[in-house]
Amino acid sequence: MKKKIAIIGAGPAGLTAGYQLIKKNFDVDIYEAKSFPGGMSASIDLWGNKVDLGPHRFFSSDINVNKFWLEIIENDYQMVSRKTRIYYQKKFFNYPLKPLNALSKLGIFTSMQCLTSYLKTFFNKKKNIINFEDWVTLKFGKKLFEIFFKDYSEKLWGIPCTKLSADFAAQRIKKFSLGEAIKAVFSKNKKKHKTLVDEFAYPNHGTGFFYEKLATKFTQMGGKIFYNTKIEKIVHTENQIELYLDNKKENFNYLISSMPIHNLVENLQPNTEVSNSLDQLQFRNTLLVYVKVDKKNLFDDQWLYINSKDIRSGRVTNFNNWGQNQNNEFTILCFEYWFNHQDEIWVKKDMQSIRNLISQDCETLGFFEKNKILEIKFIPINNCYPIYDISYKEHLKKIKLFLDKFENIFAIGRYGSFKYNNQDHSILMGLMVEKKITENKEINLWDINTDYEFQEQAIITQTGLQKI
Numbered sequence: 001m002k003k004k005i006a007i008i009g010a011g012p013a014g015l016t017a018g019y020q021l022i023k024k025n026f027d028v029d030i031y032e033a034k035s036f037p038g039g040m041s042a043s044i045d046l047w048g049n050k051v052d053l054g055p056h057r058f059f060s061s062d063i064n065v066n067k068f069w070l071e072i073i074e075n076d077y078q079m080v081s082r083k084t085r086i087y088y089q090k091k092f093f094n095y096p097l098k099p100l101n102a103l104s105k106l107g108i109f110t111s112m113q114c115l116t117s118y119l120k121t122f123f124n125k126k127k128n129i130i131n132f133e134d135w136v137t138l139k140f141g142k143k144l145f146e147i148f149f150k151d152y153s154e155k156l157w158g159i160p161c162t163k164l165s166a167d168f169a170a171q172r173i174k175k176f177s178l179g180e181a182i183k184a185v186f187s188k189n190k191k192k193h194k195t196l197v198d199e200f201a202y203p204n205h206g207t208g209f210f211y212e213k214l215a216t217k218f219t220q221m222g223g224k225i226f227y228n229t230k231i232e233k234i235v236h237t238e239n240q241i242e243l244y245l246d247n248k249k250e251n252f253n254y255l256i257s258s259m260p261i262h263n264l265v266e267n268l269q270p271n272t273e274v275s276n277s278l279d280q281l282q283f284r285n286t287l288l289v290y291v292k293v294d295k296k297n298l299f300d301d302q303w304l305y306i307n308s309k310d311i312r313s314g315r316v317t318n319f320n321n322w323g324q325n326q327n328n329e330f331t332i333l334c335f336e337y338w339f340n341h342q343d344e345i346w347v348k349k350d351m352q353s354i355r356n357l358i359s360q361d362c363e364t365l366g367f368f369e370k371n372k373i374l375e376i377k378f379i380p381i382n383n384c385y386p387i388y389d390i391s392y393k394e395h396l397k398k399i400k401l402f403l404d405k406f407e408n409i410f411a412i413g414r415y416g417s418f419k420y421n422n423q424d425h426s427i428l429m430g431l432m433v434e435k436k437i438t439e440n441k442e443i444n445l446w447d448i449n450t451d452y453e454f455q456e457q458a459i460i461t462q463t464g465l466q467k468i
Contacts, residue, residue: 002027005437006243006250009258010225011039012423013413015214016068016430017256022223024438029252030218030225031245036208037215037225039258040381040414041423043208047292050206050324051332053381054288055303055317057082058207059200060424063458064431066465072214073203078323079462080202083300086148087365088307095305097140097148106147117141131390132164139173152307155314156338157387158284165388171420171449201460202322207423231259234267236406256433258413258426260383265399268409274402277395281418283383285346287337289313289358292375295368296320298331311361313337330374335361338385346380354378386418400446410436412445425449 003026007014010032018028036042043050060066086093094101103111118141129135132153136145145161153161203209215225226245233244234255241255257264265278303317317334335358339346345353359370386392396418403411412429414421421429429448435441458467 003253004029004251005254005256006031006241006252007256007258008231008264009039009413009415010034010037010211010215010227011258011413011415012041012211012426013416013421013430013433014039014256014258015211015218016427017412017433018223018430019072019214019218019221020431020434021437022218022221024434026437028218028223029250030223031229031231031243032225032227033230033259035227036212038208038211040384041207041211043206043212044379046290046377047330047332047375049319049328049332050209051290051319051334052207052317053379054286054334054336055315056207056423057200057302058202058210058423059459060427061457061459061468062424062428063465063467065424065428066458066460068427068431069201069210070460070465072217073201073210074213076204076209076213077201077460078204079199079460080302080323082198082200082302083321084303084305085301086152086305086307088147090366092299092304093148097144102144102148110143110147114141114143114147117143129166131162131166132169133161135166135169136161136173139169148307151309152305152314155312156284156385158338158340159387159389163390165390165392167393168388168420204324206322206324231263231267234264236268236409239408241408254408254410254437256410256412258411258416260415261399261411261418264409264411264416265402268402268406270399270402274398277398280395281392281399282340282387282389284385284387285339285341286381286384287339287346287349287354288379288381289335289337289354290377290379291333291335291358291362291373293331293333293368294372294374296329296331298333298367306365308364311364312357313361316365349378349380351376351378383415386414386420388420392418410445417446419446419449421449 005021005026005028007018007030010030014030015037018030022028040053041056043052084095086095091105093105121138121141129138136149150161157164219225229245231243231245235242241252243250262278299318300321301318302321303315305315306313313335315336319332320328355376358376362370410433411417412433413426425448429445432443432445432448436443458465
């Protein structure tokens with residue numbers, strides 16, 4: 001008999017795992033709480049256009065991830081020239097930071113402070129880098145940290161940078177520094193730091209189109225996806241998994257979960273210590289506010305980072321600049337706001353409060369007049385960002401040890417592994433969990449996106465895969 005596998009979540013990690021396993025002749029069911037595939041990387045129809053749930057840039061140097069991506073998308077993609085900037089003190093600064101651009105706009109006095117501050121890092125290196133402020137200060141200097149990193153990061157995470165773990169910077173910024181940015185200006189080497197890449201592959205019809213194609217291929221091969229379906233209960237026995245849903249029970253040999261780690265662990269009867277650690281892991285929520293603006297050519301960027309205390313939004317995406325919506329007589333913007341579960345606006349989610357937010361931010365930004373706003377739509381996304389506070393690692397370690405006892409249960413994806421994944425990392429998790437099941441390989445899924453090293457590297461170009 002075929003072994004049966006249940007996958008919770010039809011996002012990047014879950015769909016990838018399902019597709020790979022169905023090819024290996026497993027019986028695979030995917031259960032998705034929403035009515036569409038793609039998770040946080042989905043696309044939606046809005047005002048006659050396809051827009052993403054926030055900006056989603058796909059880029060990887062892993063040859064296996066890129067081969068998989070091309071296998072699914074085929075020729076339905078284009079290369080987009082990346083342009084993202086920081087909006088600070090009514091000026092636009094290149095992001096990633098470009099030294100000449102940043103220093104020229106900051107002025108001579110502030111520029112000298114930045115350079116002096118950076119040079120000090122070579123003499124005042126801390127032995128123990130504990131928090132986000134320590135890490136970024138070491139890489140960029142105190143002054144640049146205060147200008148370009150502090151306010152934005154605290155807006156996103158809702159906690160001071162001194163309470164945000166250095167792991168977040170090490171994972172997302174990695175080896176990038178002011179010194180590397182300066183080297184890149186003069187270097188002829190085409191191999192760039194991931195943060196510096198200025199071109200990325202983007203599916204026709206939006207990021208979510210990739211996952212729509214993946215879901216279609218999966219079902220055509222015999223896989224089943226159950227949308228609008230929530231798991232009511234999970235029971236683990238010695239050799240199988242029992243899933244309870246819609247008042248019925250289904251039995252499986254394996255369970256792959258990309259739902260929030262809290263939901264999975266709570267179903268597996270954790271002890272008090274694990275439960276207490278679970279309570280300490282927190283997610284941040286995102287409110288996406290889409291605005292239809294009666295004006296074109298507002299700015300050239302795919303998105304802007306808003307590094308300004310008097311503007312509540314932290315990031316603004318312009319969907320007219322993604323190569324999909326070139327013929328509009330209007331602009332579709334997406335303003336991102338981040339909240340904790342108990343924040344008043346998040347709890348209420350009433351249109352009047354959201355209109356007030358948008359009106360104030362638009363007026364302060366000054367890109368267009370408030371009377372140019374034609375329509376507004378908002379979408380709340382629960383548990384978007386796993387918060388890497390100072391203590392998260394010790395709590396997550398206890399939860400990992402608990403979950404590792406279940407040999408036929410695997411936690412993957414951003415939600416499932418409490419890891420701030422990009423699309424490529426979640427796809428990689430899906431690829432690797434298939435290897436663990438089918439080849440019994442010793443792969444530590446928890447390490448992906450931290451110390452994973454590519455054995456063979458390649459990038460996607462307009463003509464396909466190119467080794468580097």
